[in-house]
Amino acid sequence: MDNLTIANIALDIFCLVLCLIPIVYLVNDRRYQLKLNRFFMGISISNAFMIIGDLADWCIKDVSEPTMALALSLLSLLFYISSAFVLYFFARYMDEYLKLSGRVRTIFLAVITALCAVHIFFAAISPFTGAIYYVSASGYQRGPLFMISQMVPLLCYLSFTFLVIWCRKKLTRREVIFFLLYIFIPLGGGAAQMFCRGIAVVNVGVTLALLFIFVNIQSERDLLVKQQEKELAESRIDIMLSQIQPHFLYNALTTIRQLCDVDPKQAKEAVRDFSLFLRGNMDSLKSKAPIPFEQELSHVENYLSLERQRFQGRLQIVYDITARDFSLPPLTLQPIVENAVRHGALSREEGGTVTVHTGETDTAYVITVQDDGLGIRATLEDGRSHVGIENVRGRLSALCGGTLTLDSVAGVGTTAVITIPKEEMP
Incomplete structure (x- = not known):
């Protein structure tokens, strides 16, 4: 196992630990009961599974045994399916955060759902057809339709960017910046990994961008929710006294x-x-x-x-x-x-x-x-x-x-x- 492979494994494990932080936070005090938090938790869990699936590519190099080849194929499938759910849950998170309505909401969710469904479909048939990936004697290999797995996230991120720009008046400048960081950091990592295979930067980009959202937007949102709950409690008292x-x-x-x-x-x-x-x-x-x-x-x-x-x-x-x-x-x-x-x-x-x-x-x-x-x-x-x-x-x-x-x-x-x-x- 060469030094680059060891470094990639270490990066994936580090990212896996980092993405567990928001999961533990949301489980504590049952914060996941809030609808917005459930979508954020969905992003975090999907990201964790994506990292686990990616680890297989670096850890399983000897596929001479059928069981190892099967394990690599299934874990690679886990990677691609989980990456689609990261995109889907982030779309639902933005929908809930921005309180979308009308045609914008319908079109946005329909486009993201369709793109993620296409991604999952081609990933699901790949173990049998080698469409996006396949496992050979040399290990994991990209299939002839590998670009689908790159174009779907690109189109999703473009949709996210359009939505942030469209709804910018609903957001503070700080929120706009960190939403765009979540979009462009993974995009940059994906571009680097697509042209320079052997560098595990996509998971690092997604995880860091997720933490940016968590620290700068989600935690602040939770404080706002607690303040609103306090105000609601005071309103209940006012209502009772008025009656x-x-x-x-x-x-x-x-x-x-x-x-x-x-x-x-x-x-x-x-x-x-x-x-x-x-x-x-x-x-x-x-x-x-x-x-x-x-x-x-x-x-x-x-x-x-x-x-x-x-x-x-x-x-x-x-x-x-x-x-x-x-x-x-x-x-x-x-x-x-x-x-x-x-x-x-x-x-x-x-x-x-x-x-x-x-x-x-x-x-x-x-x-x-x-x-x-x-x-x-x-x-x-x-x-x-x-x-x-x-x-x-x-x-x-x-x-x-x-x-x-x-x-x-x-x-x-x-x-x-x-x-x-x-x-x-x-």
């Missing part, structure tokens, strides 16, 4: 006291609803993830039951629930329903109706809360957010990629629509 306001507590207790004199049975039911309502608000503080819709609906029903006992015939509630099997952030629906009651149905002297409807499309679950009041503009003249609409909108976006829209017509009422994409649900 349990002193005047609501006073009015609910006054209603219960009056019922104790005229209808003790109904008073017991009101105490039950009140306690369940308070419990629902407190439980929301413990939840960091979306909860089943049924749980949120139960909380809404407890709130509305209290309000109906207080306002009697002035408040009518209509439930039209056709979709139930989905999740949403806690205390998402209840503040919107309260808004419809206080500033919608009850804005009229004679009262009104609040309708809660759920449905689904091919891509999303939709919750609609509608009232027949005077409209938001006529009832929120003080300009305050009363039920934390912006907090609800922010938590919907952060926790499940959802949206909240309000459509209000003076004298007709207000319609609030919550949309939760199916593909974003955990």
